[in-house]
Amino acid sequence: MSEFKETFNSSLGKKLIMALTGLFLCTFLIVHVGGNALLFKNDDGYAFNMYANFLTHFPPIEVIAYILYACILVHALYALILTVKNRRARPVGYAVKASDNASWSSKNMGLLGSILFLFIVIHMGDFWYHYKFTDAVQFKEYRTDLSSGVTQSVEFVPKSADFEHSISTENNIEIVRVKDLHLRVAASFANPVYDIFYVIAMVAVSFHLLHGFQSAFRTLGWTHRKYTPIVEFIGTWFFAVIVPVAFALMPIVYYFKK
Structure with a gap:
C-alpha cells in the first residue's frame, strides 16, 4: 500500500x-x-x-x-x-536555451x-x-399531437415551487413540461x-x-x-x-x- x-x-x-x-x-x-x-x-x-x-x-x-x-x-x-x-x-532560466521541437501548445x-x-x-x-x-430558469410546455407529430410550445408557470418536470398524455396529445x-x-x-x-x-x-x-x-x-x-x-x-x-x-x- x-x-x-x-x-x-x-x-x-x-x-x-x-x-x-x-x-x-x-x-x-x-x-x-x-x-x-x-x-x-x-x-x-x-x-x-x-x-x-x-x-x-x-x-x-x-x-x-x-x-x-x-x-x-x-x-x-x-x-x-x-x-x-x-x-x-x-527557478532561473538557462542563459542559452537549447533548441527543441516542443510545440507552442x-x-x-x-x-x-x-x-x-x-x-x-x-x-x-x-x-x-x-x-x-x-x-x-423558466419553464416551457411542449404539446405534441401524436397523430401528426406536430409540436407546439408555450411558456409554463408551475403552481408548485418544487415542480421539476412532467410528461402526460391527454386526448392523444403528449404534454411535456420542463425547465427551459x-x-x-x-x-x-x-x-x-x-x-x-x-x-x-x-x-x-x-x-x-x-x-x-x-x-x-x-x-x-x-x-x-x-x-x-x-x-x-x-x-x-x-x-x-x-x-x-x-x-x-x-x-x-x-x-x-x-
Whole structure:
C-alpha cells in the first residue's frame, strides 16, 4: 500500500493521474458536443431541454457528472502542483536555451489550462448552477399531437415551487413540461462579450488538446509504431479541430440569428 501511495505521490504518478483524468474529460467532450448540437435543431429547444432534463434527473448520469467535476478539480490541481514543482526545480532560466521541437501548445499548457478552468467555472455557474439550484430558469410546455407529430410550445408557470418536470398524455396529445435551459442559452449567447470569451476558450481547448491528448497516451506508455499515428490524427483533427469548432459555432450562430 505504501509503494502504491508513493508511486502516485511522485511526479510520474501525478502525470499518470493527469493523463487518466484528461482522457476521461475527453470522453465527456464527445458526449457534451453531441448533446449541445441539439441546439441547432429548429424545434424551439425541445430536444435540448429534454437532453438537459435527462442529464439532471437520471441518477447514474448524475453520479458520472459528479465524478466528472472531481476529475476537473484533480486535473487542474495536479497540473498546478507539477507546474510549481518544475519552476521551483529550475527557478532561473538557462542563459542559452537549447533548441527543441516542443510545440507552442506544449510550452503553454499552464496558460491554456488556466483559461479553460476560468471558463468552466463561469460556464457552470451560468448554466448548471442556475439550472439546478435557482429559480432563474423558466419553464416551457411542449404539446405534441401524436397523430401528426406536430409540436407546439408555450411558456409554463408551475403552481408548485418544487415542480421539476412532467410528461402526460391527454386526448392523444403528449404534454411535456420542463425547465427551459434553451432560453437561458439563447440569452447568454446574445451577449457579445460572453461569446468572444467563449470562442477564446474554444481556441484554448484546441491547443490544449492538440498537445494533451497525445501526451496522455505517451504518459501511459500506450505508444506503438502502428497505432500512434492514429492517436495523433484523432488528437489533431477530431479533438483539436472538430470538437472546438462545433462548440464555437454555437454562440456565433445564436448571436447572429437573435
